[in-house]
Amino acid sequence: MIVDAHQHFWNLETGDYPWLTPELGVLHRTYAPADLAPELAAVGVDRTVLVQAADSMAETESMLALADAHEFIAGVVAWLPLTDPDRTAEALADRHPKFVGVRHLIHDEPDPDWLLQDTVLTSLGLLAEAGLAFDVVSLLPRHLEHVATIAGRHPGLKLVVDHLSKPRVKDRGWQPWADLLAAAAAFPNVYAKVSGLVTEADHATWTPADLRPYVEHALRVFGTGRLMFGSDWPVALLAADYRTVFETASLLVGEQGRDDVFGGTAARFYGF
Known part of the structure; x- marks a missing residue:
């Protein structure tokens, strides 16, 4: 089973996405399962993990409805009000069978220490008790520091x-990213996604060689058993089409780790 562990859908007519402005060009339109299904079939992806793109319960409900209607969506990483542990607990008490994880757009929060609030830490404990995962979308070194904490x-x-954790590929940035990723990887309960790298490179001129040092470092510190492929579609369209993203990741990971990174890790991690 080949798994794309990170993709999105959004509907500009029914959803609210403050970050999704006309300046983002190709992204500023509705993207639905019918747009992605042919791309998956063309490269042989069997299942996906649908990840939230807005911090709202409406987004959560919309994604779970899509998961009900489309078999290829194996799991949903949705949103819950982590700053309110009582509401989080209530939502977890009767959750959808495809609800496999939670994410919050922490990189859009003014407070870089948003994750370390007592209420959020309490809610993260509730996720652990429920056997759910937490996706960390990090932009600042501070965000990555918190993963180890x-x-x-x-x-x-x-x-x-x-x-x-969005390495600065375009600028050939390396530190403190490399050391912070290694520090996070030292904890056995931390995994990572080989995803979103093409949009951190030069959108017009990037090559696989630009991404290789970052993927090789991730392979060194996590091993294939804690890495998973994600297309980050449709965000990736800013720099490449679906097939190019898939084939580039396959090239960089290599045959030895393919079974884990392109399916096994995601299935074990998210529990489907």
Whole structure:
């Protein structure tokens, strides 16, 4: 089973996405399962993990409805009000069978320490008790620092760093990203997604060679058993089409780790 562990849908007519402005060009339109299904079939992807793109319960409900209607969506990483542990607990008490994880757009929060609020830490403990995962979308080094902190506080919580924490590929940035990723990887409950890298490179001129050092570092510190492929479609369309993203990741990961990174890790991590 080949799995794309990170993709999105959004509907501009029914949803509210403050970050999704006309300046984003190709992204500023509705993207639905009918748009993605042919892309999956063309490269042989069997299942996907649908990840939230807005911090709202309306987004959560919409994604779970899509998962009901489309078999290829194996799991949903949705949103819950983590700053309100009581509401989080209520939502977890009767959750959808395809509800496999939670994410919050922490990189849009003015407070870089948003994750370390007492209320959020309490809610993350509830996710651990429920066997759910938490996707960390990090932009600042501070966000990545917090992954190790949370992993140590909640060793039973499955954490995954989205997009390898967005290394500055275009500028050939390396530190402190490399050391912080290694520090996070030192905790066995932390995983990472080989995703979102093409949009961190030069959109017009990038090559697989630009991405290779970052993927190789991730392979060194996590191993294939804690890495998973994600297309980050349709965001990736800013720099490449679906097939190009898929084939580039396949090239960089290599044959030895393919079964884990392109399916096995995601299935084990998210539990489907």
